[in-house]
Amino acid sequence: MTTHKIAVIPGDGIGPEVVNEAVKVLELLKKLDPSFEIEFETFDWSSEYYLRHGKMMPEDALDTLKKYDAILFGAIGDKRVPDDVTIWELIMPIRKNFKQYINLRPVKLLKGVPCRYMDENIDFVIVRENAEGEYSNSGGRLYPGMEQEIAVQNTIITRTGTKKVARFAFEYAKRQGKRTVTSATKSNAIIHSMKLWDEAVNEVGKDFPAIHLQSYYIDALAAYFVLRPGDFEVVVASNLFGDILSDLGSAVVGGLGLSPSANLNPEGDFPSMFEPVHGSAPDIAGKGIANPIAQIWSAALMLEHLGREDLAAVILDAIEQVLVQKEVRTPDLGGSSTTSEMGSSIRAAIQQLQFVKEGRSR
Template sequence: MREYRIAAIPADGIGPEVIAAGLQALETLERRDGGFRLSVTQFDWGSDYYRRTGVMMPADGTDQLKPFDAIFFGAVGAPDVPDHITLWGLRLPICQGFDQYANVRPTKILPGISSPLANVGPGDLDWVIVRENSEGEYAGHGGRAHRGLPEEVATETAIFTRVGVTRIMRYAFALAQARPRKLLTVVTKSNAQRHGMVMWDEIAAEVSKEYPDVTWDKVLVDAMTVRMTLKPQSLDTIVATNLHADILSDLAGALAGSLGVAPTANIDPERRFPSMFEPIHGSAFDITGKGIANPVATFWTAAQMLEHLGEPAAAARLMAAVEKVSGEGIKTPDVGGSATTMEVTEAVCEAIRSSNI
């Protein structure tokens, strides 16, 4: 039997609720499939851990995670802890420490879920956004001087390296090549950012020569928001910088009906370290504990994790179950339903057990 070690970090807000739902679905898949087993270890890192210890995770946190095959992450952030502490204390050290440089965010309109876009339904919006996840605007370089004085200054330095840009372009072109439409859109802002983003454009053109069967175009990030809302059918695979893709992928989730259905994979394509899989909806403290958090993003994230682990059949079965349940109208309130987290989870698990999925 194939066995995989999974580190589960539920963390903050609705994170524990949706990770519990995801693990329940994965356990159901294990029993149905019979060919693999997930050995799950839970870590209590996050804002509660920070309140107790003054850190979001132990100093040797990444060392503890290295032996695992994948990381199943909930959400990070709390109203009483500054966002830069929660983000730089837990999620980013894992992403950057394990060089998870490809952030992959698929988006599509699931059956039974309505897009806010007029006359757009399933099949009209089916994208994968590839986000450069290790440098760019989130490199963490810069500083502040003369704090509290009128002349106080803060700098935030975006870093673009040839290695970093080339590898994310190759990843995006290869992903586009593997999809039926073989279509890639490169997002840029080289009209105003005349150094790093011009290099971004140049490297995109260089890498494109390695993938002659991929059709690609280049769009400024502000124009991209217009294209996403007015011409969603014109897009398929998208690659953008750390900041630009962070923003655009939230827009994509909203256009697909809710951030509650949007997944993320933080991938180390070379598989030197464990990759991390998480829903993108955040900690959502406004609904924490109410039992209405949408688990679909976590199920989809779990499917991404299964694909990465080499279990595509189980991943496909999980997504088929999710689409069956959403198509039947068993949905949480954020997508127009009245079901609870547990009701959606139980329905998905029952669909997995069904012989026709």
């Protein structure tokens, strides 16, 4: 029996609170399913760590993380530490050095969450390029502090990188029985990098004749997310566009507290990392009212990646059962329940599903 070794990085703000609930869910599954073995090791790399040591993580952190099968990440961000430090000294090194070039973000209207739209069938994924694009550390500033100061930020779009993310999107669509892939672009105005993006995506699309490729300019696509979100199945986008669209998608289906994500190295050469879309939410940190669903769902995505789709399905079923019952709701969902109450309710729902007796375990 394989033991899955998980590195846990709770991070800042509400990160430790929601990660705690996700770990409890995984520990419950381990208890209920004899075929599921999982071990955790927690690392305190965070803004507090930075304030003590002058860096977000140790020099050998990446070598340490390589030993694990996956990384469960909470959130990062603290007003005492500049955001570019927390991002570029913790999350970005992990994503880039571990070649987590796919950021997968489901946008799904869960049962029990009020719908703002006529069409309640909102269920698509955003496949975001995660290693290059607009979030490339390329550029600089001249004449700092002077009137003639110049800032240059280069967008790095490669044919190879774009084709890899496009192929993942089409293969995902094929596996899931989807019929359409939507590409986010702005090649009418960003005439070099985005035209290369279009060319590379179109080239990959020819290998999947059964799947329709449609391309929309990012501004129009953002409007369509609001006007007709039920029309989409798989959306592929560059780093910045995918980041913005996924937050918009989260708002469409109920908020950031319900939105998970996966930073994937599809080849499995390095561990993949799983985290909620939301940030550290310092305004509610320590109050015990953060919604842990996004973090728990991110743990479910981790289980899918590790080959336990059966357990991932149990988690999602339990989340929806709690939401449908409407007895436990955190403030972001219009209720007054605590983080721990939501987590406890989801664990209780898992136990009620009795998935081991129903033959779901293996």
